[in-house]
Amino acid sequence: MTTASGATAVQIIYSYAGGATSMEHLGSAHTDAELAALKAEAARRLQGNQLELGLDLDVTDIPAVRGTGTEEQPWEVTAQRSGYLLDAIDTAYRAIGLDVAADNDDVFAGLVTARILQPGSKYDSIRVLAEAGATSASYSTIKRRLPRYATDEFRDAVTAVCADHAGIGPTSLVLYDVTTLYWEADEGDGFREPGFSKERRIDPQITVGMLTDVNGFPLRIQAFEGNRAETKTFLPSVEAFMDTYDLHDVTVVADAGMISEANRRDLDAAGLSYVLGGKTRELPYPIWKWRNDHPGVEYTHDQIWVSRDPGDPAKGIRPSRTIYHYSADRARRTVKGIDESLRKARNIAEGKTPVKRNRYVKMGKTTKEVNLELASQHRELAGIKAYVTSRLDEDPMVIIGYYRRLFQIERSFRMAKSDLKARPIFHTLKQSIDAHLTVVMAALAVGRWLESASGWSLKKLVQTLRGYREMRINVGGHEAVAAVPLPPELVEIVSDIRRRAVGTPY
Numbered sequence: 001m002t003t004a005s006g007a008t009a010v011q012i013i014y015s016y017a018g019g020a021t022s023m024e025h026l027g028s029a030h031t032d033a034e035l036a037a038l039k040a041e042a043a044r045r046l047q048g049n050q051l052e053l054g055l056d057l058d059v060t061d062i063p064a065v066r067g068t069g070t071e072e073q074p075w076e077v078t079a080q081r082s083g084y085l086l087d088a089i090d091t092a093y094r095a096i097g098l099d100v101a102a103d104n105d106d107v108f109a110g111l112v113t114a115r116i117l118q119p120g121s122k123y124d125s126i127r128v129l130a131e132a133g134a135t136s137a138s139y140s141t142i143k144r145r146l147p148r149y150a151t152d153e154f155r156d157a158v159t160a161v162c163a164d165h166a167g168i169g170p171t172s173l174v175l176y177d178v179t180t181l182y183w184e185a186d187e188g189d190g191f192r193e194p195g196f197s198k199e200r201r202i203d204p205q206i207t208v209g210m211l212t213d214v215n216g217f218p219l220r221i222q223a224f225e226g227n228r229a230e231t232k233t234f235l236p237s238v239e240a241f242m243d244t245y246d247l248h249d250v251t252v253v254a255d256a257g258m259i260s261e262a263n264r265r266d267l268d269a270a271g272l273s274y275v276l277g278g279k280t281r282e283l284p285y286p287i288w289k290w291r292n293d294h295p296g297v298e299y300t301h302d303q304i305w306v307s308r309d310p311g312d313p314a315k316g317i318r319p320s321r322t323i324y325h326y327s328a329d330r331a332r333r334t335v336k337g338i339d340e341s342l343r344k345a346r347n348i349a350e351g352k353t354p355v356k357r358n359r360y361v362k363m364g365k366t367t368k369e370v371n372l373e374l375a376s377q378h379r380e381l382a383g384i385k386a387y388v389t390s391r392l393d394e395d396p397m398v399i400i401g402y403y404r405r406l407f408q409i410e411r412s413f414r415m416a417k418s419d420l421k422a423r424p425i426f427h428t429l430k431q432s433i434d435a436h437l438t439v440v441m442a443a444l445a446v447g448r449w450l451e452s453a454s455g456w457s458l459k460k461l462v463q464t465l466r467g468y469r470e471m472r473i474n475v476g477g478h479e480a481v482a483a484v485p486l487p488p489e490l491v492e493i494v495s496d497i498r499r500r501a502v503g504t505p506y
Contacts, residue, residue: 076474081133084486085465088497089113092449095501097161098442102154107137107145108439115443116462119421122146133469150434156244158438159220162445163245166213170247173275173402174219175212175409176237176254178230180205181423188226191430195227206433208422209233211241214253216408217448220244221441223433231260238272251275251391253402268311268318268390275402278386282377284324287384299383301328304396323387323396331383338378345370416444419459453500454493464490 007028093099093109102108114125117132122142129136137145148154168174180198182205188194192204205226211219220241224233238252249271256277267274283291286305291297303326311319345360347353349368355361362371389399416422420443424436447458454461468490470483486494 077471078474078479079133079472081470082466082468083133083470083483084468084490084494085117085462086113086132086134088450088454088461088465088494089116089446091497091501092446092453093442096165096445096449098158098445101157101161105145105148106135107142108149108442110134110136111142111439112442112446115420115439116446116458117466119419121426132466146435147431148435149438150431155434155438158442159241159244162217162219162441163241165445166215166217166219168213168219168245168247168250170249171251173214173251173253173405174238174241175214175216175406176209176234176252176258177406177409177413178207178209178233178258179413179417180207180226181417182226183425183428189428191225191433192428193226195225196230207233208437209237210409210413210416211237212409212412214402214405214408215448215452216412218412218441218444221437223430223437230258231263234258234263235266235270239270249273251402253406255406264388265315265317269316273390275387275389275391275399277403278322278388280324280381280384280386283380284322284384284386287324299326299328299331301326302397306396308392318390319392320388320390321392323389323399325385325387325396325400326383327385328383330385334382335379338375338382342370342375412444412448415447415458416440419447420444449500450497453497455496456493461493465494 009025009028012024090109090113093112098112099109110129111122111125113132113134114120114128114136118124118128120128123139125142126136126139166172180195182197182199182201182203183192185192185204188204192206194202194204195207197203197205207224207226207228207230209222209224213219220237222233222237222240224236234254238250242248242250251273252267253275254277256279258276264274264276284305284307286307290305305324306321307324308321309319311317341358341360344353344356345358348355348358348361349370351368355363355368360371360375362369387396387399387403391399420440422437422440424433427433427436450461451458456464468484468486470481473480473482
């Protein structure tokens with residue numbers, strides 16, 4: 001294309017499904033040498049370091065653009081590669097065993113790598129890999145392979161190697177939590193349905209359950225209908241994981257909102273151990289009795305009370321115990337929240353502010369008043385949290401420590417939703433969504449491994465290593481290899497990653 005100034009513009013026109021197109025302008029050439037360089041760059045981006053795509057760019061007929069190594073005529077860089085970053089990702093991928101799980105499927109490895117480098121659509125992954133200097137499959141090949149990644153066989157293989165890598169066994173702890181992923185769509189389709197949203201949205205969504213080890217390393221990701229209750233996702237995920245990995249007993253750690261009484265009965269029936277967050281709506285009997293026996297005495301930080309439930313063998317309900325723990329810090333935060341809510345409730349009751357949702361405002365037909373009785377009940381429970389467990393003999397603070405590991409699965413969800421952009425906005429069919437989540441899980445496993453090995457966040461590691469590239473340079477008709485040198489801090493981190501791959505697995 002000739003510009004108004006007489007230069008020749010070189011552009012790439014992308015065509016997408018549905019007739020949409022986009023254009024990327026590479027530059028304008030004023031000489032034959034500049035035009036040759038721009039055409040070569042266009043070919044490199046389109047080919048993604050693959051075989052010739054047959055786009056009639058005549059790249060093979062273009063003479064090499066050789067320089068003298070001066071500022072006016074620099075030597076030609078014929079290829080670039082973010083070698084340190086790509087090698088780190090590949091090292092983690094193989095150390096986990098994902099290459100074995102995928103049966104050395106290079107397309108899957110490429111999708112995982114692209115998701116870590118720069119999350120986007122499957123089509124966009126071709127560009128991302130090419131810019132990093134990695135080989136990519138064609139878009140048609142990616143589309144053909146996707147259904148395989150949604151099969152139970154493939155997903156179970158990924159789960160199995162992740163569990164092996166994490167060292168999961170009969171006495172291991174596994175963490176469980178859920179999140180929601182939404183679409184900007186008008187109506188549901190039976191799978192993507194409006195439901196209770198973690199992001200307070202009313203759009204169609206899916207519910208995603210994830211199992212991890214105690215360090216947040218992913219073991220299984222499973223998608224459910226968007227309107228399915230969280231408590232209904234728990235057992236299917238755990239049972240599918242145990243079947244895949246052939247386990248008979250693990251200890252499941254989950255938050256209070258995840259477990260119903262029916263879930264607890266099912267856990268007992270399955271013979272599974274558990275550590276669950278409990279709900280405390282009124283002063284528990286052990287604490288009430290302690291207060292009667294110690295009038296006027298304040299709680300102490302980390303004070304513990306325990307009650308035991310003998311269970312019901314006839315109904316298959318095993319013995320359990322509930323541990324009540326007092327934290328001075330938790331009490332301080334709770335009381336501060338109560339005081340702030342009461343202040344707002346008084347303003348509402350006195351007509352100083354409009355009526356808003358507030359648990360301490362008691363609404364009558366014609367009156368509004370502050371519910372001081374409810375506030376008093378909440379103050380009485382400030383700082384107290386309950387933990388229910390089937391592990392009867394371990395120290396209560398050890399049990400509480402197990403529960404506190406749930407922050408690790410929350411970290412994994414944050415990484416999946418922010419760094420890896422897990423929301424499958426480019427997919428609408430359940431099969432495609434399942435395939436997408438398989439790629440996300442594998443990328444999350446690689447990301448957590450790299451964080452553990454390097455001591456850096458995945459985002460920082462990718463952003464930092466991306467800039468240190470290897471280059472092939474045409475020097476007077478001869479090819480030379482050059483690289484941007486790593487500073488000492490990064491040399492140590494790259495060495496740590498390599499050592500971890502041949503040493504301790506995680």
